[in-house]
Amino acid sequence: MTDEPLLDIVVAVHTAQRPVERAVGSALADTGLPVRVTVVAHGIATESLRPRLASISDERLRVIEHHDGIASPAGPMNAGMLAATARYVTVIGSDDHYEAGALQAALSRTTEGAEVVILPIRRDDGGRVSTPLPRWRHTRRLHPARDRLFTRTAPLAVVSRELMLADGAPFTEGLSSGEDLAISTRLWAGGARIDYDAAAPAYVIGADAPDRVTAALRSLGDELRAVELVLGDPAVRAYPRAVRRSLAVKIARVHVIGAVARRHGAEPTTGERTVLARLARELSHVAPGYAAALSRAESGVIEALAHDLPWIDVVDRDRERDEGSWRTRVLPTRLVDSLRTDAVLRRFMRYRLEPGGGR
Template structure:
């Protein structure tokens, strides 16, 4: 085949995944694409059998990758390192693209001169994923602060390979989940132009896998390892106050406080609660001003975490925090901050407008 315009990397670790659906969805495009299916710790022959006739398509290549590490970072990085096209994209083996997605992303990149194009996301069930909660109707020149790009953790969409190389970004090796947190955050902050294809074909998050790695309950320390990795990055520590505050707000809500919600049935043992408190302290230390924009319910839960409250109490406060629309979830303790960009009212309004 001719040199592709886009290299798409699909990581797969078992032939039980419906990887053929992901590959076919990529090939249904007008531009020249190449799909690199990275076979992580599984024989390529089994994946080829799963792909059927697609395995013989000149636009598809199978790349074996054996590292003995239960992390998606290894195969994704292997695929990215093997890419030669000016644009790259990464996909989960359970996911798919709506027809014409890559065409739309490339067209938007050309119109806007962007180094990254974020697609619309939806679940296979049809539910919209309302991230990033950007400024209403904004499609070009998105800003990591004003458009809350940190809330888009996964680096899905169209990415400039030159930008990834210039910024030295790859998935964080060794992490069982969250390997994309640091590279995505630093890419949104450092890319020369980020666009948002708000109305175009969506990236579809699959629901077939019996056990998605990202939904597995692990010790809190393991879940917060990606946060520790990001907080240690000099690019973030040296960023200006507004960037650190925007990132800290996302880390508190989506990683620290959500760790309690994710364990509402299993509870948190002593080690979990200690790791949670340490993680909360580290995030707040990055940007102490984040405390001022959290809702009263979020602050109450954060205070309980710091005080070493019992698991049952943390779960109770977590449930209270998730009763969206109640006064405690809508306003900060300091009412002068009620309309701050990262405060709940503006965040929720922007999220609704993504739908």
């Protein structure tokens, strides 16, 4: 293309079996949009992708190679980001795609002053993914805590390149998973103007690629390393208390309790239990009082981990999140905390107002 693009879109692909042409085609569908797509061939030759991309003849497409021998998308995504020159950048999975008008809608927000425009997400089956879950009818200048931005980990957003690359390569390398946790945390909490409209055209998660790089179950140490790095970051510890609490609630629910839920039938090793116990305690140090927003069942799991109870007791408490009474599943330990922003009851009430629904 002769003119500098306004938006650089990075697609990392590690095998020619991925339907990368669909992602690229959706990004380039609007021939008048000033975008450029950079496909990063990760550990494979660009030639192997030619059959996939043969039908796309567009000067806004380029393919580069990145070889690091690491089964993580961080390396190729960083390579694509560092090759970007546009004012705004974004990433898309090689088996995902954009609905018509999604990029145009996001770029129109940047003309109004947004530095980050979070894209709505839906699944291939049509269901909306309600993360983040902002205050009703709030679409501009969102707040990290009040608008629950931390519930979205993947930075699937149009972002100012200057902001994305403020600390150099944005995705954390050397991790087997969680490479996007640090950058999304920094983006959501960094004070930039963030917009998000759940009713806008969406980013669509593909369901036909079973070989996602980060899909496999890993050791707990590997799985939670990204969380440990974020909680140990002095910048994170300096966030306002409400922001730290919101982040801690998300980490407790998604990362710590999520790790337990995936291991009901496989008791962690002694070392892995140490990691879980340390994180369960560390959350209270980083964000005192955060657990007030947890349901009684969720609090039970965190307390069991912190006190190093037998694994069977941890699992029994975790099952209460699905099988317990309504009070156990939904209400916090103190009823007065039921309407906290991150409380389960408050979230359920907000879901009822979300167009298209879905968690």
